[in-house]
Amino acid sequence: PSFGLLFDIDGVLVRGKTPIPAAKTAFQKLVNSQGQFFVPVVFVTNAGNCLRQKKADQLSHVLGVPISQDQVMMSHSPLRMFKRYHEKCVLVSGQGPLLDIAQDLGFCQPITIETLREKYPLLDVVDHDRRPKILVNIYFCFQIVCLLAVVLFGEPVRWETNLQLIIDVLLTSGYPGNPYHRENYPHIPVLACNMDLMWVAEAQSPRFGHGTFMVCLENIYKKITGKDLKYEALMGKPSELTYQYAEYLIRAQAAERQWKQPIQTLYAVGDNLMTDVYDNSWESELASSAAIRCRSVLVCTGVYNPHTEVLSDTRETITETVFHGHRDFRFDPGLVEPDHIVPDVDAAVDLIFQLENFAP
Numbered sequence: 548p549s550f551g552l553l554f555d556i557d558g559v560l561v562r563g564k565t566p567i568p569a570a571k572t573a574f575q576k577l578v579n580s581q582g583q584f585f586v587p588v589v590f591v592t593n594a595g596n597c598l599r600q601k602k603a604d605q606l607s608h609v610l611g612v613p614i615s616q617d618q619v620m621m622s623h624s625p626l627r628m629f630k631r632y633h634e635k636c637v638l639v640s641g642q643g644p645l646l647d648i649a650q651d652l653g654f655c656q657p658i659t660i661e662t663l664r665e666k667y668p669l670l671d672v673v674d675h676d677r678r679p680k681i682l683v684n685i686y687f688c689f690q691i692v693c694l695l696a697v698v699l700f701g702e703p704v705r706w707e708t709n710l711q712l713i714i715d716v717l718l719t720s721g722y723p724g725n726p727y728h729r730e731n732y733p734h735i736p737v738l739a740c741n742m743d744l745m746w747v748a749e750a751q752s753p754r755f756g757h758g759t760f761m762v763c764l765e766n767i768y769k770k771i772t773g774k775d776l777k778y779e780a781l782m783g784k785p786s787e788l789t790y791q792y793a794e795y796l797i798r799a800q801a802a803e804r805q806w807k808q809p810i811q812t813l814y815a816v817g818d819n820l821m822t823d824v825y826d827n828s829w830e831s832e833l834a835s836s837a838a839i840r841c842r843s844v845l846v847c848t849g850v851y852n853p854h855t856e857v858l859s860d861t862r863e864t865i866t867e868t869v870f871h872g873h874r875d876f877r878f879d880p881g882l883v884e885p886d887h888i889v890p891d892v893d894a895a896v897d898l899i900f901q902l903e904n905f906a907p
Contacts, residue, residue, distance in 0.1 A: 550812040550903050551587040551797035552577075552896075555784070556594065556606070558818030558849015559892050563748035566609045567848050569891035574610040576896050576907070582613045585907040587800035587810065590614070591793045593741040593756070593783040595622040595701035596643030598651055617796065622740040622783035623700055625792045626652045629738065629780065632696050638663060638716055640709050641700030641757075648700065658692065660709050663716075666692055667724050670715055673707040694721035696779070699739040699764075702757040710764055717768065717776070729772050736779035742873040743783070747818065747849045758873060765874060781873065784817070790841070812903070813841040816895045818849025842902075844895045845885035 554560065560570040578584055590606060599616040606614040633653040639645045640660055649657035664671045668679045694716050703709040715723040717734040743756035768776040783789055794813060801810055845851055889895045900906070 548586040548801075548806065548903075548905060549808045549810060550814060550899070550905075551589070551794075551801070551810050552899065553589050553591045553790075553793055553797070553813060553815045554892070555815075555817035555819070555849075556590055556592040556602075558747040558851075559816060559846055560590075560606070561609055562849070565749055567891065569848070569893035570609065571611050573891075573893040573896045574612050576893075576900075578612045579907070584800075586905075587797045587804075587806075589618055589620055589793050589796045589800075591620045591784060591789065591815070593622045593743045593746070595641060595648070595740045595757075595783075597621075598644065598648060599624070618800070620789070620793050620796060622789070623648065623652060625780075625782045625788050626654075626698070626738065626740070628792075632698075632736070632738070635695040636693060637696040637698050638694045638713070639698045639700060640703050640713060642702070642704050643700075645700060649698070654698075657698075658694065660703065660712055663692065663712055663723065664708060667712075667715075670712060670723060671708050673711065674705075677708075692721075692723065694723070694735065696736040696738065699737065699757070699761070701741050702755065702760045706760060706763065709760075710767060713764060714767060714771065718771070727771075732772070732774055733777050737776065738780045739778055739782065741783040742781060742786075743819070744871045745850060753850050758871075761873070785872075790815075811840070814844055814895075814899050815841060816844045816846065816892060818846050818851050842886040844887045844889060844898065846889055846891050846895055848891050 557563075560567055577586065577588065590602070592602065594602070599619045599621060602621065603614045603616045603619045606619070630653065634655055636656040636658060637649070637654055638660070639649050639654075639657045641648075645659050646657055672678050697713060697716060699713075712723060717737070718727040718729065718731075719725040720728065720731045721735050739757075739761060741757040742761065744758035744762070745753035746756045747753050765776045768774075780788065797810055797813065887895075887898055889898055
């Protein structure tokens with residue numbers, strides 16, 4: 548094969564925990580009788596609440612074909628490359644086995660929001676039932692932790708606690724028990740994974756994603772300080788860094804199978820104009836690798852709804868639509884125009900095989 552496939556998961560293969568029927572049919576076309584893939588495949592998800600192996604096991608069950616963790620790219624996967632932070636004490640926000648995830652990525656001293664809250668019991672007071680029941684020695688609370696970076700893995704459960712403590716860390720240069728020092732700007736580094744404003748589960752309408760939490764954090768920080776919250780790095784679709792890493796995994800699969808033909812084209816199959824289609828300008832960043840072009844294939848089983856968005860003039864439609872992409876991404880209507888629109892992932896595989904004149 549001279550092409551590779553990048554699959555989104557939510558809205559393309561599943562809705563929440565419910566498999567989309569077309570997914571299993573599609574993947575039967577992609578493997579031989581021994582379960583080996585005919586083409587290199589990487590699952591690129593903005594989820595970040597589990598380890599790669601768990602996601603691979605889930606996909607194997609849903610799709611009925613064996614998936615390895617080397618085929619799975621979580622939103623936090625590129626953090627493996629940020630080695631300069633791995634030895635530092637970092638605050639991690641999100642849900643799931645955060646410490647296991649952080650340590651698997653290489654972080655040696657991660658601290659969760661819950662651990663920080665336990666060390667500084669006077670900081671989390673929105674929920675009256677969680678306030679300290681006894682008087683806490685103020686000096687005990689204010690001399691413990693020095694944090695050198697903040698890592699946002701995904702949407703947390705208790706937003707008020709996470710927002711409060713992250714703001715505390717940013718406005719005290721990593722000493723959350725201290726008084727605010729607004730002159731310390733820029734603040735300590737923030738690395739964020741998954742910018743999805745919305746995502747699709749079993750509900751009829753999309754649900755809040757980590758991007759919505761980030762909007763809250765950014766606006767609270769600016770409301771307090773009058774300055775913009777800065778990101779050291781933004782990971783997850785549609786960032787260039789994420790697609791560069793995914794392309795690296797595609798090439799690694801081809802090399803492992805000893806396929807001699809270079810990978811010329813990548814097909815990104817997704818359900819969200821603002822994350823799976825937006826900004827294919829990262830093609831130019833792949834100059835040092837084999838792939839020379841990327842094509843987006845939009846399915847109609849997730850966030851994208853063909854009944855509410857006019858297909859005949861995508862540029863005009865998106866121009867008049869509220870921009871759901873991240874604050875730090877430039878808006879260009881041309882970057883949300885998919886190369887192809889199909890009903891579901893099974894139709895996407897058929898189309899790609901047809902375009903590539905590929906017969907397994």
